[in-house]
Amino acid sequence: MMAASIVQNVLLKAAEDEAEKLKSIQVDKVVELEYDLGNLLAYDINDIDVNQLRSDKEAFLANLSRDNVQLLINQIFQLPTLKVDNEVVIKLPAGTTRLPRAKPAPKEKVLSKWEKYAKEKGITKRKKSKATWDEELKKWVPRFGYKKALAEKEKNWVVEVPGNANDSMDPIALRKTKKQESVAKNELQRLRNISARMQKSKAKSKISLEPTERPTIDQLNRSVFIAHTATASVGKFQPNLKEQKPILKSGQKRHFDPLVGDLKKETTKSLDILDKLKNKKPKLDIEKAVNRELNQPGSLDYKGKGIEKKSKTQLKKDLGKRKHKGAKDKKFGGKKGGSAGRGPAKKGGKRTGNKN
Amino acid sequence: MRPLTDEETKIFFEKLTKYIGENVRLLIDRPDGAYCFRLHRDRVFYVSEKLLKHAVSIDRDHLVSIGTCFGKFTKTRKFRLHITALDYLAPYAQYKIWLKPTAEQQFVYGNHIMKSGLGRISESTAKYQGVVVYNMADIPLGFGVAAKATSECRHAEPMAIVCFHQADVGEYIRAEDTLVG
Numbered sequence: 001m002m003a004a005s006i007v008q009n010v011l012l013k014a015a016e017d018e019a020e021k022l023k024s025i026q027v028d029k030v031v032e033l034e035y036d037l038g039n040l041l042a043y044d045i046n047d048i049d050v051n052q053l054r055s056d057k058e059a060f061l062a063n064l065s066r067d068n069v070q071l072l073i074n075q076i077f078q079l080p081t082l083k084v085d086n087e088v089v090i091k092l093p094a095g096t097t098r099l100p101r102a103k104p105a106p107k108e109k110v111l112s113k114w115e116k117y118a119k120e121k122g123i124t125k126r127k128k129s130k131a132t133w134d135e136e137l138k139k140w141v142p143r144f145g146y147k148k149a150l151a152e153k154e155k156n157w158v159v160e161v162p163g164n165a166n167d168s169m170d171p172i173a174l175r176k177t178k179k180q181e182s183v184a185k186n187e188l189q190r191l192r193n194i195s196a197r198m199q200k201s202k203a204k205s206k207i208s209l210e211p212t213e214r215p216t217i218d219q220l221n222r223s224v225f226i227a228h229t230a231t232a233s234v235g236k237f238q239p240n241l242k243e244q245k246p247i248l249k250s251g252q253k254r255h256f257d258p259l260v261g262d263l264k265k266e267t268t269k270s271l272d273i274l275d276k277l278k279n280k281k282p283k284l285d286i287e288k289a290v291n292r293e294l295n296q297p298g299s300l301d302y303k304g305k306g307i308e309k310k311s312k313t314q315l316k317k318d319l320g321k322r323k324h325k326g327a328k329d330k331k332f333g334g335k336k337g338g339s340a341g342r343g344p345a346k347k348g349g350k351r352t353g354n355k356n
Numbered sequence: 357m358r359p360l361t362d363e364e365t366k367i368f369f370e371k372l373t374k375y376i377g378e379n380v381r382l383l384i385d386r387p388d389g390a391y392c393f394r395l396h397r398d399r400v401f402y403v404s405e406k407l408l409k410h411a412v413s414i415d416r417d418h419l420v421s422i423g424t425c426f427g428k429f430t431k432t433r434k435f436r437l438h439i440t441a442l443d444y445l446a447p448y449a450q451y452k453i454w455l456k457p458t459a460e461q462q463f464v465y466g467n468h469i470m471k472s473g474l475g476r477i478s479e480s481t482a483k484y485q486g487v488v489v490y491n492m493a494d495i496p497l498g499f500g501v502a503a504k505a506t507s508e509c510r511h512a513e514p515m516a517i518v519c520f521h522q523a524d525v526g527e528y529i530r531a532e533d534t535l536v537g
Contacts, residue, residue: 257359260412263390263405266359270384270393273365277373285482287505292480294507 025074027067035075038095042072113196225249357396357416364429368393368400371427371435374486375499379448399428399536400435402444425536439498439523440535442488446496449488451478453502453519460491463498464526469519471512481506487519498524 034043044064052060082089111119118124131140134151141151159171209223228247229235240247257266360368372380383391383402390405396419403411403423411422424444427437437445455463459473475492483505489497500522509518527535 254361256361259358259394260405260408261359263392266392267384267390269362270365270369271381273362274369274373274380274384277366277369278378288480288482291482291505291507295479 023066023070025070027070027074029067029071033068033071035072036095036097037075037079038093039097039099040072040076040092041095041097042068042075044068112193221247357394357401357411357419357422360393360395360400364395364433365393367429367433367435368426371437375437375445375450375488376448377450379450382448383444393426394422395429396422398430400426402426402441421536437499437523438535439525439527442496442499442523442525445499446488446490449496449499451481451485451487451502452490453477453481453487453500454490454492454494455497457492460497463489463521464524466521466524466526466530468503468517468521469500470514471509471516471518472514474509474518477502477506477509477518479506483508489519489524496525498522498526 029044029046031046034045035041036043048064049060076090076092079090079092082091128143131142133139134141134155136155137151142148156175159175161169161171165171209219209226212219215223225247228238231238235247369380372383376383392403392405392408394401394403394408396416401421401423402425407423411419424440425438426441426444427435429435453469454475454477455469456473456475459469459475462473463469469489478487481487481502483502485502486499487502488499491497498521501520503517503520504512512518
């Protein structure tokens with residue numbers, strides 16, 4: 001007896017725990033939700049318990065969304081079910097919420113000149129039969145093609161000459177030129193239509209190198225690049241022309257160094273560039289050297305006599321022997337500035353006079 | 357804002373070395389912290405690493421200036437120094453010109469320097485050498501390019517131009533709206 005009640009109690013407790021774990025599919029809401037089952041959408045317009053939201057935001061939101069999803073699922077399971085390949089399937093109704101389209105609305109098709117005209121005049125296209133009945137020949141003659149031409153030839157074996165015509169008139173030649181003219185006119189119109197269509201579509205080719213009247217620098221660069229790479233090796237072994245600037249790689253995005261990268265690396269890179277610049281400079285700037293030589297006090301007379309005495313090669317020779325005596329500032333005129341000017345000459349940061 | 361490309365760095369350093377020669381090295385490799393050059397809207401800015409990291413959070417539309425503007429790249433990709441770079445050019449300048457007090461105003465108004473206004477000039481200044489211009493009290497006023505070598509200056513007439521004006525401190529007022537930094 002006792003054992004039976006204990007077992008019952010245990011079972012009851014287990015059932016309660018189970019019920020606690022699985023929350024009810026019944027959810028009470030003050031205001032019914034609005035559903036759009038086609039889009040699997042439910043609007044909850046009930047008030048939110050602000051206090052609860054503030055005290056425990058995450059739990060509250062999770063709970064709320066669970067309840068609402070439960071309601072949505074309930075609604076879905078009320079729909080009729082189908083069985084496809086032993087799977088239960090529900091066919092959703094069409095959505096009621098109007099969603100904005102992802103892509104812009106397509107542009108209206110531009111009418112061709114004829115289409116526009118036909119629309120204005122109310123002309124509709126009629127299907128023409130392939131052949132027509134010829135009363136004269138008593139047979140069906142196609143509208144175009146060699147059989148039509150043959151029929152024409154057969155029909156017009158003789159041409160009437162109008163009574164007022166002069167002797168030199170050749171009606172057969174006249175008819176021939178007339179025909180040629182109309183063919184030419186048709187051809188012209190056909191080509192015109194093609195070009196109009198081309199302009200309208202503005203379909204750009206992949207390389208986008210349409211001929212232009214005055215190409216820009218970019219376009220020129222692009223064409224040079226394409227010409228350069230239009231070899232079997234894609235331009236890899238294509239030597240540059242003499243004095244040709246490096247070809248700008250077209251259609252490739254430039255990649256810059258990171259804004260805040262390794263500054264130490266950047267510093268060394270800059271120093272390298274600086275070194276290269278230094279090395280590029282000529283070892284001896286003759287003009288500068290001559291100037292310095294002229295400025296050496298006592299070495300030459302400034303009045304111009306001394307310059308004639310020493311040849312340039314002699315000057316250069318002298319330069320090799322002489323060591324630079326440090327930068328000095330030459331003073332000009334200005335009786336006043338005399339004493340004031342002394343000081344600053346010694347200041348002024350690091351001055352390396354022997355630049356050469 | 358981005359670092360300068362190798363090509364840009366070359367052009368920029370070429371211009372800087374005209375004024376301060378090898379001392380460019382001292383600007384890049386500083387013992388008191390990492391400094392770098394950054395390009396923003398064609399302008400080159402001299403920025404400390406610390407400041408750069410702060411500036412990263414500002415988007416390019418709203419970033420007007422950081423650090424010190426050294427100058428700008430022209431549309432033909434030449435570099436032009438601005439007067440704002442004077443603070444860094446003056447202490448390292450290799451070739452200098454000192455102006456007589458009477459010529460100071462003329463220069464600061466944007467005129468070239470004439471022989472009559474020349475107080476002193478660094479010895480062995482070559483023709484077309486970049487020079488920093490000082491007044492007699494040794495205050496840097498701007499910079500320019502020597503139109504004549506030191507030796508030529510001696511024989512020049514008083515009205516001959518000895519230095520072409522490039523930038524002067526007067527621009528802080530004259531070009532207030534276009535100067536950056």
